[in-house]
Amino acid sequence: KEFLAGRSTQCNVVVRDPFVSSIQFAIYRKATGAGLKDTAFILADKSVNGTFVNIRSVGLGRQRTLHTGDLINFRLSNSRFFLGFRFEVIDQGSKDKKPAPAPRKDDLARHSTAIEWKIGEEMLGKGGNAEVFLGINLTNGKLIAVKRVALPRDAHSRQQFDSLLEEIGVLSKASHPHIVQYYGASQSSTHLHILLEFVPGGSIQHLLRNFGPLGDQIIVRYLKQMLQGLRYLHGESLIHGDLKTANVLVTDKGVVKITDFGTAKVVKETHVESSGGAPTTVHGTLLWMAPEVVRGTHVPSASSDIWSVGCCIIEMLSASHPWSEYDFENDEEMANLLRYCDEPPEIPPTNSAVLHTVAHACLDLDPQKRPSAAQLL
Numbered sequence: 421k422e423f424l425a426g427r428s429t430q431c432n433v434v435v436r437d438p439f440v441s442s443i444q445f446a447i448y449r450k451a452t453g454a455g456l457k458d459t460a461f462i463l464a465d466k467s468v469n470g471t472f473v474n475i476r477s478v479g480l481g482r483q484r485t486l487h488t489g490d491l492i493n494f495r496l497s498n499s500r501f502f503l504g505f506r507f508e509v510i511d512q513g514s515k516d517k518k519p520a521p522a523p524r525k526d527d528l529a530r531h532s533t534a535i536e537w538k539i540g541e542e543m544l545g546k547g548g549n550a551e552v553f554l555g556i557n558l559t560n561g562k563l564i565a566v567k568r569v570a571l572p573r574d575a576h577s578r579q580q581f582d583s584l585l586e587e588i589g590v591l592s593k594a595s596h597p598h599i600v601q602y603y604g605a606s607q608s609s610t611h612l613h614i615l616l617e618f619v620p621g622g623s624i625q626h627l628l629r630n631f632g633p634l635g636d637q638i639i640v641r642y643l644k645q646m647l648q649g650l651r652y653l654h655g656e657s658l659i660h661g662d663l664k665t666a667n668v669l670v671t672d673k674g675v676v677k678i679t680d681f682g683t684a685k686v687v688k689e690t691h692v693e694s695s696g697g698a699p700t701t702v703h704g705t706l707l708w709m710a711p712e713v714v715r716g717t718h719v720p721s722a723s724s725d726i727w728s729v730g731c732c733i734i735e736m737l738s739a740s741h742p743w744s745e746y747d748f749e750n751d752e753e754m755a756n757l758l759r760y761c762d763e764p765p766e767i768p769p770t771n772s773a774v775l776h777t778v779a780h781a782c783l784d785l786d787p788q789k790r791p792s793a794a795q796l797l
Contacts, residue, residue, distance in 0.1 A: 423447040425505070426466075433505075439497035441467040445478075447486065447507075461486040461509065469495060475536055475606075489609055506607065537606075537615060539566045547666075554618065557603075564603060567614040571607070588614065594658060598649030600669065600679040616679070621672050624665035624732075628739040636772040639736045642668070643778070644797065645676035646729065651793040653678075654722040661720045663728035664708045665735045706754040707731070707741050712787050714758040723787040726796075730764070730782030733775060737768040761785075 424431040426444040435444070443466045450460040463486050465471040465478035471494045473484045486492075486507045493504035536558040544565060545552040555566035591602040591614070601617035621627075624642060628634070634642075646668060653660060660667075660678065667680040710727035712718040731742040738744065742765040748754050764783035770776050784790050 421448075435496075435503060437496045437503075439469060439495060440503075441469065443467075444494055445471045445492070461507070463492065467494060489607075491607065537564060537566070539568070539613070555615070563618040563620075565600075565616045565618045567616060569612045569614070571610055571612060593656065594653065596649055596652040598645045598676050598678060599652065600677045617677070619669035619671055619677050619679075621670040624668045624670060624676075624736065627670065628665060628735065633739045633768075634736045636770055636775055639733065639775060640772065641674065642670070642676050642736065643729070643733065643775075646678065646732065647793045647797050649676070649678045650722075650725055650729070651797060654725070654793055659720050659722060660725050660728070662705055662708070663725055663732065664705055665732050668732065706751060706758065707743050709758065710787065711758045711761055711785060714755055718787060721787070722792065723790045726782050726790045726793065727787070729793075729796075730767075730779050733779040733782070734765060734767060737770055737775070 424443055424446050425433040425435065426442050427435060427437065427440045428442045431443065445466055446464045448462055448464070450462050452458045452460055463471070463473060463478065463484045465480055465482055465484075467480060470480075471478050471492065473486070474491050475493075478484045488507065488509050490507045491504055492507055496503055537555050538558055540554045540556065542554040543551060544554055549569055551568045553566045553568060555564045556562070557564050588602075588605055594602065600619065603615040603617070605615065606613045646663075650660065650663075662680060663678070667678065669677040669679055671677065706714065708728045708731045710718070710720075710724035713720055713724050718724065734740075734742045743754070743757065745766050746757060748757075762785070764780075764785060767776065767779045767783070778796055781791050781796070
């Protein structure tokens with residue numbers, strides 16, 4: 421029986437997009453022997469606008485033999501996006517291997533990429549299970565950043581990976597001058613690659629390490645752009661969850677770009693006990709996290725993002741992390757401080773009354789009293 425994808429309601433997967441053909445493509449079996457291993461799977465391109473296998477066009481009326489792991493995608497009416505499917509063959513008769521879970525509908529676009537690209541050898545950064553390399557867009561020659569994350573090998577890492585796919589969905593929905601642009605994602609046999617805008621200036625943390633504390637005028641300039649990006653995210657019901665100067669990039673022209681939202685929350689997990697004694701999984705970086713999130717009384721929210729803005733102000737004023745007045749030996753000591761603190765971290769001296777006022781407002785221990793990004797602007 422053929423598997424059909426397209427705009428027609430007769431298809432197994434219906435894509436209601438005017439750019440998609442009534443039947444975009446069909447997949448059928450071709451027996452070459454008695455067993456499943458002797459069965460070939462053929463994709464027939466029935467589209468006018470093109471179907472791609474592993475980013476290579478098949479062509480109307482032409483066919484391509486499929487193999488496990490092949491990426492099938494096609495363009496949508498919004499030319500920035502492709503819809504993608506990963507082809508897998510599952511031997512349900514095998515007792516030695518468990519069948520892979522069927523992809524969910526909202527995962528279908530997560531492995532897609534709308535550009536041809538190549539990863540280079542220069543590493544731009546590393547954190548948790550992710551490495552970021554310099555890449556190139558082979559279509560237009562522009563440089564890109566390629567975040568590489570290893571594919572899961574066990575049930576726990578599989579859960580993390582599924583969460584990462586959900587967060588890629590967040591990235592794909594965000595489009596703003598102060599948020600790093602997402603180009604797509606691609607999966608190899610060993611890694612998931614996330615393709616992002618390349619920002620040559622590096623992070624604010626990188627600037628702090630090179631130049632020390634920043635002047636009030638520069639901080640206000642950067643802060644305003646960060647808040648504009650957050651106002652957009654929160655207006656779209658999106659939460660960053662791991663805001664810090666290491667996740668805020670700056671172009672050579674001084675334009676701020678928020679990055680790493682979503683992925684950093686999944687890659688780095690810290691397990692702590694909530695105030696009630698129940699285990700809580702905390703995503704993010706502890707010293708920048710709002711106390712109520714660590715305590716387990718609140719989930720990450722727009723208000724907890726605002727707390728992290730206050731921590732970023734501390735970083736830019738001092739070139740040190742928040743809570744630097746304390747010496748910590750391990751993550752548990754950090755978690756205990758945040759769980760039981762009754763005052764915010766120290767705010768370094770500043771000649772700017774605006775910065776001082778904004779920092780105090782962001783670091784209010786009561787999340788209900790913290791202003792929104794729109795109010796701070």
